[in-house]
Amino acid sequence: MMNDRAQKLQGPVISNQGCCPDGDSSGQCEKPLQPFTIPMVGPVDDDAPCCGPKPGPPSSPFERPGYRLRHFVDDFVATPIGQVPRVETDLKAEDFLGTLRARGGISRDRYRVAPGLYCVGDPADDSAVLVTANYKLSFDSLRKELDNVDAWIIVLDTRGINVWCAAGKRTFSTEEVIRQVKRVGLEKLVSHRELVLPQLGAPGVSSHEVKKGCGFKVIWGPIRARDIKRFLANGGKAETGMRQLTFTMGERLVLIPVELSLITKPTLAILLALFLLSGISPDIFSVTAAWSRGGYATVAYFLGVLAGAVVVPAILPWLPARQFYVKGIMAGLLSGILAILIFADAISSLETVTLLLLSLAVSSYAAMNFTGATPFTSPSGVEKEMRQGIPIQIIAVLISIVAWVSVPFLG
Amino acid sequence: MNEFRYLENVTTLKLDADACIGCGMCEVVCPHTVFEVAAKKAHIRDLGGCMECGACAANCPVQAINVTPGVGCASYIIQTWIKGKDAIIECC
Numbered sequence: 001m002m003n004d005r006a007q008k009l010q011g012p013v014i015s016n017q018g019c020c021p022d023g024d025s026s027g028q029c030e031k032p033l034q035p036f037t038i039p040m041v042g043p044v045d046d047d048a049p050c051c052g053p054k055p056g057p058p059s060s061p062f063e064r065p066g067y068r069l070r071h072f073v074d075d076f077v078a079t080p081i082g083q084v085p086r087v088e089t090d091l092k093a094e095d096f097l098g099t100l101r102a103r104g105g106i107s108r109d110r111y112r113v114a115p116g117l118y119c120v121g122d123p124a125d126d127s128a129v130l131v132t133a134n135y136k137l138s139f140d141s142l143r144k145e146l147d148n149v150d151a152w153i154i155v156l157d158t159r160g161i162n163v164w165c166a167a168g169k170r171t172f173s174t175e176e177v178i179r180q181v182k183r184v185g186l187e188k189l190v191s192h193r194e195l196v197l198p199q200l201g202a203p204g205v206s207s208h209e210v211k212k213g214c215g216f217k218v219i220w221g222p223i224r225a226r227d228i229k230r231f232l233a234n235g236g237k238a239e240t241g242m243r244q245l246t247f248t249m250g251e252r253l254v255l256i257p258v259e260l261s262l263i264t265k266p267t268l269a270i271l272l273a274l275f276l277l278s279g280i281s282p283d284i285f286s287v288t289a290a291w292s293r294g295g296y297a298t299v300a301y302f303l304g305v306l307a308g309a310v311v312v313p314a315i316l317p318w319l320p321a322r323q324f325y326v327k328g329i330m331a332g333l334l335s336g337i338l339a340i341l342i343f344a345d346a347i348s349s350l351e352t353v354t355l356l357l358l359s360l361a362v363s364s365y366a367a368m369n370f371t372g373a374t375p376f377t378s379p380s381g382v383e384k385e386m387r388q389g390i391p392i393q394i395i396a397v398l399i400s401i402v403a404w405v406s407v408p409f410l411g
Numbered sequence: 412m413n414e415f416r417y418l419e420n421v422t423t424l425k426l427d428a429d430a431c432i433g434c435g436m437c438e439v440v441c442p443h444t445v446f447e448v449a450a451k452k453a454h455i456r457d458l459g460g461c462m463e464c465g466a467c468a469a470n471c472p473v474q475a476i477n478v479t480p481g482v483g484c485a486s487y488i489i490q491t492w493i494k495g496k497d498a499i500i501e502c503c
Contacts, residue, residue, distance in 0.1 A: 168464070168482045202440035202466035203480060220439050238439075245442040247415055262486075317414045324485075372484025374415075376443065378463040379481035381418035383488050 070113065072143070077119055081185040086119050089147040095140055102137055103254055105261030111136045115157035117184040121150035125191040128232055130221070131177065132198065133158040133166050142225045149229060152190065154180050164375070167204030174206045178213035187215065196221040196228075196236070199243060245375045252313045255373045259309045263366065267305075274298055277401060281408040289408065296347060296355060297404070300339040304359035307335035308366025313373075324377075325389025328367025332360035350407055354400040361396035364389060422461040423479040428452055430475035437467035437476060 062076055063069050071094060076083040102111045115134045119127075120143060129152045132142045139155060156176045158166035166172035177195070187193075195216045197205060200223055207218035222231045222242035231238055274297040279290030311331045312319065319327040336359035340352050347355070368389055371377040424445070433451035438444075443460040446453050446467065453475070465480025481487075 165482075167466075174469075199440060199442060199466075202470055203464040204469070206469045207436065208470070208472045223442060240444075243439070243442065244444060322416060322418055368485045372482065372486055374483070376415045376460075376462050377417050377483030378422055378461060379483045379488065380421040380423055380463060380479070382483045382485055384418060384421055386485055386488060 073118075077123075079189055081117075081189050084117050084119050084152075086121075087143050087153070089120055089143050089145075089149075091140060091144050095136075099137060099140065103257055105258045108258070109160055112160040113139045113155055115155045115180060117186075117189075118153040118155060119151065120146045120153065121148065123150040123152050125189065127151050127190070128196055128236075129154060129186065129190060129194065129216075130196050130228070131156060131180075131201070133161060133163045133172055133201075135160050135162045135166075138162045142228070145225045145228050149232065151232075152186075154184065154186070154195070156180055163198045164200040167201045170204050172201045172204045174204070174209045174213065177205055177210050177218075181214045181216055193217055194219050194236075196231075198225075199223045199238070247316075247375055249314070252316060255370075256310055256313055259313070259366070259370060259373060260305070262369075263305055263309060267301075270301065271298060274301065277405055280405050286408070292346075293351075293404075296339070296343050296351070297358060299342060300336065300355040300359045301362055303335035303339050304332055304362030305366055307331035307359070308363035308368075309370065311335075312363070312367040313370055316374075323385040323389065324371050325364045325368045325385055325392070328364035328389075329360055329392075331367065332363025335359045335363055348407060350403050350410070354403045354407075357396045357400040357403075361393045361400070364396075365393050416459060417462065417483075419459040422458060422463055423477075424455070424458065424461045424463065424467075425477040426453060426455055427475045427477070428454075430473050432473055432475075434472060436470045436472065440466040440470050442466070 060069055062073070070085075071092060072087045073085040074088050075086040077086050098111060102108045112134050113136050127150050130142065130146075131154045132138050134155045134157055142153065154177075156166075156172055157180070158171040158176070161169060161171055163172055177197070181187075181195070193216050195210070196219045199220045202220060205218065207220070210216060210218050219236050220238070221236075222228060222238050223245060224242070227238070227242040231242060275290045275294035278293035278297055279285045279287060281289055308328045308331060311334075312324070312327050315331075316327070319330055321327055321330070333356075336356035339355045339359050340347070343355070368386065371382045371385075426446075431453050433448055433453060435448045435453070437446040437453050438448050442464070443457065443462060445455060445457050445461050447456040448454070461478070462483055463478050463480055465478055468474075468476040468478050468480065
């Protein structure tokens with residue numbers, strides 16, 4: 001341990017027990033490393049001639065050429081299997097900023113931490129080993145619950161995907177657990193043979209296969225990281241509530257921005273189509289009509305998106321039907337009526353029907369897509385409702401297109 | 412999770428009571444408390460709550476549980492319709 005400040009300033013002392021400072025004990029280094037220290041950069045003379053602002057602080061003694069030191073690592077702990085990064089349990093401004101970006105769907109697939117072994121607190125050979133995914137939101141939600149806990153953390157390479165989705169995609173898997181346990185050399189680090197895995201990783205991990213593959217027994221931990229402390233204090237027993245999923249208002253609302261960001265791609269093509277269809281006229285094409293009628297259709301479309309991707313998730317439990325496409329139709333009726341009221345003075349009765357159907361179909365489709373973000377829809381059920389919902393949505397869109405295009409020819 | 416119910420009578424979940432050894436692993440891993448162990452045997456107490464995640468089947472040491480696992484995600488299913496069941500799907 002290097003809690004000692006003076007020692008920290010001299011740089012890390014690599015113990016001669018381990019050989020690979022990144023925690024990879026592949027066993028390829030035969031000769032033990034000799035202890036060494038990295039000399040500090042000399043103090044900067046404040047009176048030295050200088051242009052521009054003063055130079056910043058010297059590089060951290062933990063930095064290594066070719067690696068990037070992550071801000072959440074506050075120390076490296078010497079262990080029998082090498083230096084293990086110790087992570088902080090409080091989140092900083094850049095973590096919250098990263099969370100906001102990921103929740104907004106910006107570079108979400110690259111928001112990762114390096115897979116491998118980490119620790120929190122002052123763990124010993126009898127401390128618990130917690131397993132998580134390398135999506136940084138997953139990693140952050142775990143470490144922020146671990147203040148005053150001494151534990152090892154094994155981060156699996158789930159390709160930057162959260163535990164639940166990664167288990168579904170089989171990147172949080174039996175094979176990956178075994179691979180990481182072997183790669184870090186866990187059996188030389190801890191005296192026990194137990195791993196605590198989040199319960200939502202269970203679709204991808206077969207506990208008896210893990211035991212067979214690496215000798216470690218899987219203990220299924222709580223679903224939510226915020227219960228992990230109580231779980232550990234209980235001696236590895238989860239209370240019933242820790243094992244049951246929830247889908248609260250807050251849990252639903254944070255998903256909305258990503259839902260909206262997934263819709264932006266088709267939206268551009270749809271808007272173009274709306275403007276082109278709106279401009280078709282007896283004079284072949286009317287730019288004026290494209291703008292004015294295209295504007296009405298655009299508003300009806302966006303109100304439909306709002307209804308299906310925002311209103312439906314928000315009031316999900318209070319919409320009576322179980323099928324998401326029906327929930328979407330209900331919300332879409334409201335958004336369609338709103339669109340009609342906005343343009344009541346400018347549109348014909350046929351256009352009224354069109355805007356209503358368009359808004360309704362869009363809302364129904366967007367709501368149906370929200371099934372993928374919920375923790376309670378079965379694939380058999382989703383497929384069943386899609387076989388009912390998609391034909392209805394297609395018919396609604398076709399009718400509205402035909403009606404919309406024929407209006408200028410009927411006038 | 413009682414306020415969220417999805418479609419009933421659609422799940423592919425099957426439990427072979429004869430093969431079950433009552434270890435209780437299915438009860439532990441199921442996030443919707445579909446199983447209940449009583450008298451050394453697992454029972455399905457809430458079939459409609461099943462979302463076919465496959466956690467129970469993956470963790471049953473004697474393969475007493477059968478379910479077609481998958482993700483209940485419309486955009487995923489659309490891609491399987493278009494590209495075929497075995498295609499590599501980018502999703503969610």
